[in-house]
Amino acid sequence: MSIKKNVPTVATSLGKPCPVCGRTSYSLGGTHPQCSFLAADQKLLELYRDADGWAGKAILNIAGSGKFSSDRTIAEYAASIWDAQPCPIP
Numbered sequence: 001m002s003i004k005k006n007v008p009t010v011a012t013s014l015g016k017p018c019p020v021c022g023r024t025s026y027s028l029g030g031t032h033p034q035c036s037f038l039a040a041d042q043k044l045l046e047l048y049r050d051a052d053g054w055a056g057k058a059i060l061n062i063a064g065s066g067k068f069s070s071d072r073t074i075a076e077y078a079a080s081i082w083d084a085q086p087c088p089i090p
């Protein structure tokens with residue numbers, strides 16, 4: 001049994017119209033990189049116009065962000081490379 005995914009390949013996407021601007025695209029996937037950026041930016045602006053929806057998405061994004069990995073990285077650098085000790089805040 002094989003699993004076939006609908007993933008564009010170089011052979012199938014080159015030279016076809018970009019779904020955003022309609023001009024011929026030679027980009028992998030068929031969409032010009034700048035068109036992908038502009039489409040995402042347009043979607044962002046649409047989402048931002050809905051203040052309540054935007055606030056909800058922002059809260060979920062923050063809640064799902066988890067622990068910052070940079071905190072652990074800095075703590076490891078301080079302990080193993082710099083041999084620095086934490087400075088208590090009075």
Ligand SMILES: [Zn+2]
Pocket residue numbers: 018019020021022023025031032035
């Ligand atoms: Zn395009």
